[in-house]
Amino acid sequence: MPFVYMLQCADGSYYTGSTIDLERRLSEHQFGQGAVYTRDRRPVALVWHAEFDRIDEAFGWEKRIQGWSRAKKRLLIEGRYAELAGWSARQRACRERDG
Known part of the structure; x- marks a missing residue:
């Protein structure tokens, strides 16, 4: 496999x-x-x-x-799958900008 x-x-x-x-x-x-x-x-x-x-x-x-970023890989390693969505650099930048 x-x-x-x-x-x-x-x-x-x-x-x-x-x-x-x-x-x-x-x-x-x-x-x-x-x-x-x-x-x-x-x-x-x-x-x-x-x-x-x-x-x-x-x-x-x-x-x-x-x-993926190191942070996103860490989420995968830790099994924090629900948190993986929204970890792209673009989405993080938008969240930081929009407060």
Whole structure:
């Protein structure tokens, strides 16, 4: 089954990826065989993942999450799904402007 996952790197940053073999991919990241981004930021820790029926769905969510702010990713990690709506930078700017 395809997965989307998020890792927290040693420097505190987040890495989002997708795979059909989550255990193998996590091992690759941990041993420096994963993405270039995580190689110099080890160790990494799995902080969130979701399983999908189709690879295109997982890949779509990977790309969507990669575009999110750190704050929005944190809400996802914490399972605060109801709060995810309205976290785009544009919507926050409108709320701040409108008071």
